[in-house]
Amino acid sequence: MKDINGERLLSDLGELSAIGGRPDGGLDRLAWSEADLEARHWFAARMRDSSLEVRFDEALNVFGHLPGAGGPFLLTGSHLDSVPSGGRLDGAYGAVAALEVLRTLVESKDPIANRVEIVGFADEEGVRFESGLIGSKALCGELELVGLSGRRDWTGVPIPEVLQATGVDLAGMNNARSHLASVSRFLELHIEQGPRMEASGTDLGVVTGIVSVHREVITINGMQNHAGTTPLNLRHDAGRAAARMAGQVKELVQSVDHEAVANVGVMRYEPGAVNVIPGRAEFTVEVRHLDDGVVRQITERVHDRIAEICGEESCRFEIRPLSDVPGAAMDPGMMATLDRVCAELGRTHGRLWSGAGHDAQVLARHVPTAMLFVPSRKGISHAPGESTGDAHLVLGARALLAGVRAILANS
Ligand code: GLV
Ligand code: MN
Numbered sequence: 001m002k003d004i005n006g007e008r009l010l011s012d013l014g015e016l017s018a019i020g021g022r023p024d025g026g027l028d029r030l031a032w033s034e035a036d037l038e039a040r041h042w043f044a045a046r047m048r049d050s051s052l053e054v055r056f057d058e059a060l061n062v063f064g065h066l067p068g069a070g071g072p073f074l075l076t077g078s079h080l081d082s083v084p085s086g087g088r089l090d091g092a093y094g095a096v097a098a099l100e101v102l103r104t105l106v107e108s109k110d111p112i113a114n115r116v117e118i119v120g121f122a123d124e125e126g127v128r129f130e131s132g133l134i135g136s137k138a139l140c141g142e143l144e145l146v147g148l149s150g151r152r153d154w155t156g157v158p159i160p161e162v163l164q165a166t167g168v169d170l171a172g173m174n175n176a177r178s179h180l181a182s183v184s185r186f187l188e189l190h191i192e193q194g195p196r197m198e199a200s201g202t203d204l205g206v207v208t209g210i211v212s213v214h215r216e217v218i219t220i221n222g223m224q225n226h227a228g229t230t231p232l233n234l235r236h237d238a239g240r241a242a243a244r245m246a247g248q249v250k251e252l253v254q255s256v257d258h259e260a261v262a263n264v265g266v267m268r269y270e271p272g273a274v275n276v277i278p279g280r281a282e283f284t285v286e287v288r289h290l291d292d293g294v295v296r297q298i299t300e301r302v303h304d305r306i307a308e309i310c311g312e313e314s315c316r317f318e319i320r321p322l323s324d325v326p327g328a329a330m331d332p333g334m335m336a337t338l339d340r341v342c343a344e345l346g347r348t349h350g351r352l353w354s355g356a357g358h359d360a361q362v363l364a365r366h367v368p369t370a371m372l373f374v375p376s377r378k379g380i381s382h383a384p385g386e387s388t389g390d391a392h393l394v395l396g397a398r399a400l401l402a403g404v405r406a407i408l409a410n411s
């Protein structure tokens with residue numbers, strides 16, 4: 001039985017990271033951008049080079065399996081898009097490693113190669129439409145088409161137009177679900193994207209669950225006025241109200257739960273000039289925790305606090321929900337198999353939950369699903385400095401191969 005070809009894996013990763021690659025080593029491969037489309041076609045071409053049958057679905061997810069294989073498949077892979085100024089491994093690693101695993105099975109003439117399908121998901125990150133997991137939701141028939149059809153992307157272009165420009169019809173995206181009946185399980189390999197594995201010296205992580213993520217936009221309306229002539233006590237300063245809220249989020253979250261996190265990742269002032277009191281401020285709030293109930297509790301506290309602040313600052317506010325992705329538990333049977341596989345590889349391993357969102361959390365609602373992690377250096381991710389040592393990258397692919405074999409042997 002052949003082993004993963006580590007050189008080929010790393011060389012593929014290098015080639016893929018050149019698509020949308022930045023001079024600082026990071027990646028700009030925003031979903032639906034030219035670079036993103038080029039990456040999807042690169043992945044398709046690589047699969048064809050290995051004689052796989054390749055298919056793009058209605059959401060531009062790209063799949064490959066052996067010609068003639070009809071499923072049900074163990075599906076493995078990850079996403080090909082990145083956040084702006086992101087890292088080269090988030091998503092791409094799991095997709096390229098999945099390809100390496102299937103190639104190795106084919107080269108080993110292992111009959112289970114017929115039961116494996118690989119995928120590069122579309123728009124997992126959710127930056128472009130401020131709502132993510134688009135490709136995996138389409139595969140599961142879960143896309144909220146009405147919500148998306150009325151919205152614009154972050155540059156102000158209506159979402160249906162952004163999609164149309166890439167040949168995707170929003171109204172038909174959920175038709176991708178016709179393939180779900182051919183998927184029996186999902187297994188995703190990913191970098192940890194946090195500091196816990198490196199700190200504990202863990203080489204391989206078996207994921208127990210993925211956090212629930214709530215996202216919303218808060219708009220504050222005050223009164224635009226002259227910044228030099230308006231006394232401080234007469235201002236309706238939307239910018240100050242927004243900044244006060246952003247400055248209090250950390251303490252507010254910690255007062256509810258020490259494992260919860262929240263982020264104010266976008267802040268816009270209007271008109272946004274050095275000598276004008278902002279008449280309007282808009283900012284995003286994202287809250288994450290394994291337990292949906294904790295996420296709701298924190299969100300309610302944010303709403304109570306913004307009401308108090310706006311009362312004090314003589315402003316008004318509106319809240320627009322963007323998305324709610326429930327948390328997901330991974331499949332206990334697959335987790336146990338992965339524990340055993342990691343132990344057999346003779347490396348340190350452990351279980352951990354994921355603070356990042358993943359396509360696996362959508363798939364988990366439909367088929368038994370599991371995830372494997374490798375450590376991230378210094379816990380850096382969603383940034384150009386994202387990295388994992390080559391030895392860990394190869395080890396993760398090896399664990400994925402062993403995991404695929406063991407899971408299919410058991411089912
Ligand atoms: C995706 O990486 C997310 O967790 O936002
Ligand atoms: Mn990812």
Ligand code: MN
Pocket residue numbers: 083090125356382
């Ligand atoms: Mn990401």
